[in-house]
Amino acid sequence: SYITKSLKTISDKINETSLNQKNEKIVIEANSKEINSLINAYNQMVDKLEDSATMLAQSEREQAWREMAKQVAHEIKNPLTPMRLTVQSFQRKFDANDPELKQKLNDYSKTLIQQIDTMSAVASAFSNFASMPAQQxxxxxxxxxxxxxxxxxxxxxxxxxxxxxxxxxxxxxxxxxxxxxxxxxxxxxxxxxxxxxxxxxxxxxxxxxxxxxxxxxxxxxxxxxxxxxxxxxxxxxxxxxxxxxxxxxxxxxxxxxxxxxxxxxxxxxxxxxxxxxxxx
CATH class of the missing domain: 3.30.565.10 (Histidine kinase-like ATPase, C-terminal domain)
Structure with missing residues (x-):
């Protein structure tokens, strides 16, 4: 029991070790040089594991923001195509003497305003997510x-x-x-x-x-x-x-x-x- 007590402590700590939590080091001094070497090796592994967890978390955050940027770009590009087509159509078919010119102009304007509102909503959603207002x-x-x-x-x-x-x-x-x-x-x-x-x-x-x-x-x-x-x-x-x-x-x-x-x-x-x- 005297010989294996330190080994049991090390075994328990290893079983509890996880990348998803804060791991505690072993703070005991054994009478065996070999067991002390094992304890030091475990404590060094805990330090490396913590560094790895930090790097992983940073990597995941960066990946999340990259994905978010792609999504924002995609959502903003979507309204640009109908806006471009609307302007090109108006430019191509413009006739100052057209009796329905005013109605057509209103229709074109509504289409553009709708797409602009869509882009504004995307920008607002992203802004709200990026910086939450202070709680009142x-x-x-x-x-x-x-x-x-x-x-x-x-x-x-x-x-x-x-x-x-x-x-x-x-x-x-x-x-x-x-x-x-x-x-x-x-x-x-x-x-x-x-x-x-x-x-x-x-x-x-x-x-x-x-x-x-x-x-x-x-x-x-x-x-x-x-x-x-x-x-x-x-x-x-x-x-x-x-x-x-x-x-x-x-x-x-x-x-x-x-x-x-x-x-x-x-x-x-x-x-x-x-x-x-x-x-x-």
Missing amino acids: NETLNVVQVVELALDIFNEDFIVFESNEEEIISKLDRTQLIRIITNLVKNAIQSIPDEQEEKQILVSVNEMDDTVIISVKDNGIGIETENIDHVFEPKFTTKTSGMGLGLGIIKNIIENYKGTITFETQLGKGSTFIVSLPIVK
Whole structure:
């Protein structure tokens, strides 16, 4: 036992060692020169592992931003083609004596304005993701704010429920509304237009000094291969948009030391669950 005690300590530490965590060094002095050499070798490995983890994290961040830059460039290029075609068509067909000139000019202008608005939305989405505004916390009733946030959708199939009349916490009202509107908008978009029975249930409840907000839909669900990518900044299954929404609200929630998780079943729908600590 005296001889193997140090070896047991080293063995336990090696089993606990992981690239995804902060690993502790072994701080014991053994009576055996060989065992001390083994301890030193392990401690050197821990240092190298920490350096590797730092380099990996940096590499992943750089890769994420490279992918983001590609996505932004792609989204901005999309409106440029119809804008160019519109201008070329107007230039080619321009006739100062055309009796419908004013109407055609209005049509061309609307097309250009729509595409400019699209580009502006892309720029705004990227800007919002890159720099979140400072939190302006105020004491508010979370139940009331969430219920009011649902009014803008004006859809009969969106149902709100809560077991509490009041859940008071210090939060940024704008950011809380942003979380709700983003989750509900995603839920609406996950339900096919042709689906007859649409249902979205938004609930707010209190549990162990935590406010739990859930948004449940009966949409198409999330494909298995997409589950691990839902909160990635560049991820989207939509035909348009940058897919920044869930990445942004995940940042907001984590700034409050909260969590966002989801459950999904293909063909039956998804439920997103937000947990935020209650701050008095």
